[in-house]
Structures are given as C-alpha cells and as structure tokens.
Amino acid sequence: MAQTKISIVNTSNDTIKKFEADRFLTNHNSFEFNNIDEAKHSPLAQQLFYLPFVKKVYIASNFIAIERYNIVEWKDVENEVAKQIEDYLSNDGIVVSEDAIKPKAAVTVYAESTPNPGVLKFVCNKVLVPNLYEFTSIEDAKPSPLATALFQFPFVKNVYMEKNFISITKFDIVEWEDITLQLREFLKSYVEDGKTILNDDAPKQLEKTEEAIEQKFEALDDTSKNIINILEEYIKPAVESDGGNIEFKSYDEGTKKVEVLLQGACSGCPSSTFTLKNGIESMLKEMLNDNAITVNAING
Helix, strand or coil: CCCCEEEEEEECCCCCCEEECCCCCCCCCCCCEEEHHHHCCHHHHHHHHCCCCCEEECCCCCCCEEECCCCCCCCHHHHHHHHHHHHHHHCCCCCCCCCCCCCCCCCCEEEECCCCCEEEEEECCCCCCCCEEEECCCCCCCCCCCHHHCCCCCCCEEEECCCEEEEEEEEECCCCHHHHHHHHHHHHHHHHCCCCCCCHHHHCCCCCCHHHHHHHCCCHHHHHHHHHHHHHHHHHHHHCCCCCCEEEEEEEECEEEEEEEEEEHHCCCHHHHHHHHHHHHHHHHHHHCCCCCCCEECCC
C-alpha cells in the first residue's frame, strides 16, 4: 500500500477545485461525470458524489477536479475532501474500472524542424505529460518507459518531453530523412496503444509535482522570483515553440550573475546559446533596472 499525497490547487473558477496526486491515476485518459449514475465505472467518483455539495467530478491523468454546488464554500470543506481522496488512493482504491477505458482514439503525430539541426520536434494531438521531462541516457530514462524505448534506437541521443510534444536529439550517424518516418510511426503506435509514458511515481521521484515546484519557487529570493516570472512570460513561449525549454538555475546577488539551463532543441544549438543569452540579458537588465546583470546559458 503506497501512500499518495494530494495537493489542493485553485482554478480560475471558484466553484471548481483541483486535487492533484503525486502519481498518475489513469492511463492518460480523462473522464467527466455529471452524477452518480454516470460514475458507475468509477468507484472513486461515486464515493465523492455522496458528498452533498459535489456537482461534477472530472478525473484526469494526475488529478481530480470537483465542481461544487453553492451550498458550501471550498475553504470550509477542501481539506476534508483532500484527506478523503488521499485515504482512498493510499488504500489502493480503484479510480476507474477497465470497463470505462475509452476505445483507441485516433492519434496523429507530425514532425517539425527546430533551429537546432540535430533536433526534431514530434507533436501529438493529445497531451502526453503534465510537465517537462528531459532524459539524456537510457539509465536516466528509467522513470519513463517511452523514453527508455526511444533510447533503444541507436541514433537517439536525448529525449525531451513537454505537454504534447517530444523533441529528439540524434547522433550524427544518420540523417533525419532516413529516420523521421520510423520515429513518427513508432510514437503514433505507442500512444495509440495506451502504453505507459511515465511511471506513476515519476512526478514525485523527479520532483515535478506542482507542490514540489511551488515549494522550490517560494524558497527563492524576490529577485530570483522576478527573473523566473520574466522567463515564463516573455521567453519560454517562444522557446517552447522551437521544441525546447529554458529553466532558471540560480541568481547570485553579489555578482549579479544569472544561470539558465537550455533543454531540448535549445541545448547545443549553434545559435541559441548566444542569441538567448544576449536576448535574456538585455531583457533582464531593462525589466529589473539593473545593468550589472549578466546571464550564463548552460546546455542541458
């Protein structure tokens, strides 16, 4: 019996609260239940509907979202609900029965070039992972059966996953035109067959749960928090579109030095290190009103 930790997460709708688990709950399927009858294939949802204020239950890969009736406020009941879900999951309660698993959905995967000639971005029409994950070796990829499978190809050097895409870095022994179709068909079949992309304990093991990320953020100084917010709002969207990621590593108040990590397509790209470093440096100097700031970009 493995202990499951539930984190309470606010949403933009004050009647809906998310209860995020530190492991995966479904095999990357999502389910919505409007009443206890609809929830016949989900013992967890049925149990939640016995709470008189529960209007709707939505179960996704690693969280349960509950919409409430207006007879209560979440602040009065959210901790009790989180404890109930936590106890249920920790006692190996069934989330969704096999009868509810959806039939194989049509999956499309297409390849996109990136600024890095050694990296190709494979985009899927469904969400693959809840957060970003990068694996640089088959040993490193143990939390991800999909990444482990990709490293079986002798030309795969690095695997980067985020949301609905996977960026693959190849060794120079082959050209993309010789392997793109093979990789695209492999990924399409893998996702269609509902095979495990990440192990249930991967978010917790790799400290990628929302709670762990929030704890790291709150432990930082104010300047570091401002830098992260600037990267998230102004830099990251453009980097993601190119199949990569930029991650804040550190800020030294004494030297005014910022270190950022480049991942995915940005890592090792001939032009990205210089371009991003100078672009970020200029933006941080301007937005933080500090011309002494310097940026060091590290390849992941």
